[in-house]
Amino acid sequence: MKEIKLPDGRIIRYELTRKPVANINFRIKADGVVRVSASSRVTVGYIERLLAQRADYIFSAAERLSERESRSELNLDRVNWLGKEYPVRIIRSSREVAVLDETEMRVFTIRGDDREYLFELIQRTIADGFATLCAELNGQVRRELSESGLTPPPTRIAIKDMRSRWGSCSYNKGHISINSRLAAYPRETVLSVIWHEYAHYWHHDHSPAFYAFLERHFPEYHKWNDKLKF
Numbered sequence: 001m002k003e004i005k006l007p008d009g010r011i012i013r014y015e016l017t018r019k020p021v022a023n024i025n026f027r028i029k030a031d032g033v034v035r036v037s038a039s040s041r042v043t044v045g046y047i048e049r050l051l052a053q054r055a056d057y058i059f060s061a062a063e064r065l066s067e068r069e070s071r072s073e074l075n076l077d078r079v080n081w082l083g084k085e086y087p088v089r090i091i092r093s094s095r096e097v098a099v100l101d102e103t104e105m106r107v108f109t110i111r112g113d114d115r116e117y118l119f120e121l122i123q124r125t126i127a128d129g130f131a132t133l134c135a136e137l138n139g140q141v142r143r144e145l146s147e148s149g150l151t152p153p154p155t156r157i158a159i160k161d162m163r164s165r166w167g168s169c170s171y172n173k174g175h176i177s178i179n180s181r182l183a184a185y186p187r188e189t190v191l192s193v194i195w196h197e198y199a200h201y202w203h204h205d206h207s208p209a210f211y212a213f214l215e216r217h218f219p220e221y222h223k224w225n226d227k228l229k230f
């Protein structure tokens with residue numbers, strides 16, 4: 001395996017095989033390593049300049065491939081929704097929809113062996129349900145705040161897939177983001193994150209006054225928020 005160090009610090013790793021191909025071919029793998037085949041006429045210098053020129057394409061293609069790979073490793077037997085685990089049942093039907101009931105996630109599809117597609121159908125149902133839940137909890141928090149005499153800025157909750165935080169609040173813009181991964185946690189845990197972000201409208205840092213505010217408005221804050229793990 002060889003490496004090309006780019007001026008910006010990124011590293012392209014590649015394996016070179018000499019083959020009687022017309023000029024040069026390359027294939028990108030999910031591990032980020034580029035498999036290059038080139039005829040013996042093509043110099044290593046030329047190959048490395050070419051790969052360096054296409055660095056952005058190589059990195060984004062490798063990222064797409066590894067995302068696809070992690071999806072196929074996904075467990076499609078069970079889904080987590082609001083702190084409970086539901087088995088997935090695939091039912092042959094052309095409705096092409098996933099429906100969650102009290103006991104199971106039913107996926108109606110004629111493409112039952114297409115894992116990526118099944119994952120998408122399930123995710124769509126979870127995402128819709130989670131958006132509805134967040135809108136409902138948003139209304140609940142706002143009602144409770146105004147009943148206690150406080151007026152929060154108009155807030156629409158944006159749901160995002162975030163890597164390292166459960167929520168965020170741009171208090172000067174009146175904008176709250178909630179991590180979509182919270183859909184797997186209990187309803188009260190989701191509520192605790194929404195309360196946390198609302199509290200930042202009045203207390204920008206995590207001071208004792210911030211937690212006192214939370215405990216006043218949502219006394220079970222710690223009980224439910226402590227369930228969160230990254």
Ligand SMILES: [Zn+2]
Binds near residue numbers: 196200206
């Ligand atoms: Zn915070």
